[in-house]
């Protein structure tokens with residue numbers, strides 16, 4: 001499935017997108033290291049094969065959505081991954097949201113977020129989507145709040161990046177609740 005929005009194509013990534021996905025993810029770890037738990041040095045040598053395998057199977061039915069925004073190259077990514085364990089299947093993690101710096105502030109982040117939430121609502125048994133966001137990234141926290149995410153707690157010193165620490169908010173969206181306006185927007189995509 002794909003959507004067109006303001007000259008962009010939003011679609012689910014597949015294994016052919018592995019190279020572009022890895023390049024974008026690595027760019028994000030360089031431009032915004034405070035925003036992600038992952039680090040470049042954590043990637044195992046087998047990581048490209050793992051990503052390729054993941055993208056081959058990614059789908060709402062498999063509980064793992066990876067969306068990309070293209071114009072025409074890949075400019076932004078987002079993922080929502082459902083927990084596979086029986087007692088945790090009601091939960092999913094939203095992670096890896098990244099827009100290249102030169103395309104920020106044009107609504108791409110909102111579009112990707114809305115599209116991924118709309119898709120995730122079709123995951124079997126899903127009740128909550130959770131995420132972790134750097135507490136000092138106020139605009140990003142505000143973006144999630146506008147889509148219904150609530151701050152549940154703040155983790156002190158969640159990350160240590162070189163010589164400084166990053167506090168992080170843990171946020172949750174209840175996808176069983178009805179009527180929030182972002183949901184209406186998401187369902188249009």
Ligand SMILES: CC(C)(COP(=O)(O)OP(=O)(O)OC[C@H]1O[C@@H](n2cnc3c(N)ncnc32)[C@H](O)[C@@H]1OP(=O)(O)O)[C@@H](O)C(=O)NCCC(=O)NCCS
Pocket residue numbers: 032035036096097098099100103104105106107108109110111131132133134137139140142143
């Ligand atoms: C967070 C991020 C994905 C937002 O993407 P974006 O395409 O700039 O987002 P949008 O243009 O849809 O704007 C969404 C909101 O972000 C804020 N925003 C706007 N321009 C921004 C910019 N240049 N940088 C950061 N935030 C910005 C605004 O609050 C905006 O809401 P508003 O338009 O209703 O005022 C992007 O800034 C990014 O990739 N940041 C680095 C990685 C990151 O923090 N990822 C989230 C990990 S939890």
